[in-house]
Amino acid sequence: MDTGVLLYCFDTPTTQYHKLALKCIDLINKNLKLPITVVTDHETHRHFPQFAGTTYRLVKQNTTNYRFYRGHNIPWYNMERANAYEHSLYQTTLLLDCDYLTFTPNLLELCNSKSDFLLHNNVHDISGLNKIQTKLESTIPIVWATVVMFKKTERVKMIFDMIKNVQENYEHYRNLYRVKFKNYRNDYAFAIALHQLSGQVNHSNFIPSAMNMLPHEFDVLEVTDTSVVYKYKDKVNVVTDTDVHVLDKEFLNDR
Amino acid sequence: MDIGKLKKYSDLAHDLSVTKRNSLEKMRSRQVMAYNGRLFKADAQTINTVSTLKAHAKQFYILDSNDNPCHIQDPNDFLSKLIARNQETLNTLSQLHDSLQRRK
Numbered sequence: 001m002d003t004g005v006l007l008y009c010f011d012t013p014t015t016q017y018h019k020l021a022l023k024c025i026d027l028i029n030k031n032l033k034l035p036i037t038v039v040t041d042h043e044t045h046r047h048f049p050q051f052a053g054t055t056y057r058l059v060k061q062n063t064t065n066y067r068f069y070r071g072h073n074i075p076w077y078n079m080e081r082a083n084a085y086e087h088s089l090y091q092t093t094l095l096l097d098c099d100y101l102t103f104t105p106n107l108l109e110l111c112n113s114k115s116d117f118l119l120h121n122n123v124h125d126i127s128g129l130n131k132i133q134t135k136l137e138s139t140i141p142i143v144w145a146t147v148v149m150f151k152k153t154e155r156v157k158m159i160f161d162m163i164k165n166v167q168e169n170y171e172h173y174r175n176l177y178r179v180k181f182k183n184y185r186n187d188y189a190f191a192i193a194l195h196q197l198s199g200q201v202n203h204s205n206f207i208p209s210a211m212n213m214l215p216h217e218f219d220v221l222e223v224t225d226t227s228v229v230y231k232y233k234d235k236v237n238v239v240t241d242t243d244v245h246v247l248d249k250e251f252l253n254d255r
Numbered sequence: 256m257d258i259g260k261l262k263k264y265s266d267l268a269h270d271l272s273v274t275k276r277n278s279l280e281k282m283r284s285r286q287v288m289a290y291n292g293r294l295f296k297a298d299a300q301t302i303n304t305v306s307t308l309k310a311h312a313k314q315f316y317i318l319d320s321n322d323n324p325c326h327i328q329d330p331n332d333f334l335s336k337l338i339a340r341n342q343e344t345l346n347t348l349s350q351l352h353d354s355l356q357r358r359k
Contacts, residue, residue, distance in 0.1 A: 110289070209280075235270070
């Protein structure tokens, strides 16, 4: 197949990611109209109905990673992404987080590019409070592994092999690049792999626009077919017809 | 004027500012377009550059958003696509701007 979307989705003891993935699949079908492959485990897979155009690839995930979320460390199954090159059925792949909601067809433009590997290096905090990035998080500029367009080329295979190497030796690379966060983060693994593979100079091909993000401090109240309604303290706002990476996961569970 | 009214005005001004920032970012995201396998921003700078080069040459080279060279063999086609995308995004922004004006 020529072009398709690859999603990773694993429920954790604290978060029902499959609910978010179902919304994500719905929006991809509506706005990108591409075939989808969901990489998941047996436990999560039983929540997915059969969709036309959606393929499931079952893997056994056995990671013990965690992330800091609203004052707690919670389980985070994010290690499988390094295998995206092997997991993808497509010549051109849009690798998306299942919490990245596509309300527009904008990502299709990336697939028409000659570039074989594109991802964001800029982020736009839609809350207006600039809570996403702080200074001095590492000695390497971050890239965002949330949205990655890649093609099956020899160079891209090398990039993913390098990402696997970074993942296997993450403590070494984390110290080398002075990454502040102790847990494994794909964003830094991708940034480090690209830096290493580019001869230790900055990688230059990125998605030309910033990635819209809603910080986890903001409660998502509703996700409709066109918008995300969110709340911070006593203020309610809405973002409409804009692709957005939603960091709040509480709305998936019963509040 | 009582402080409650001033706070309300300030809250509204903040909401409008955030909405405007997000609308501009939404416009920029939509302005990214692929042409001849390269990615360009359909913004005023690209349109002006293409328009100027087109006035002097039937074909030319231009750098894309990632500084990769692209051979433009049909400047009229490229320029019309850039303008169409640019005006589509500005039309959307203009409608939102009008609705924000009514909220003030």
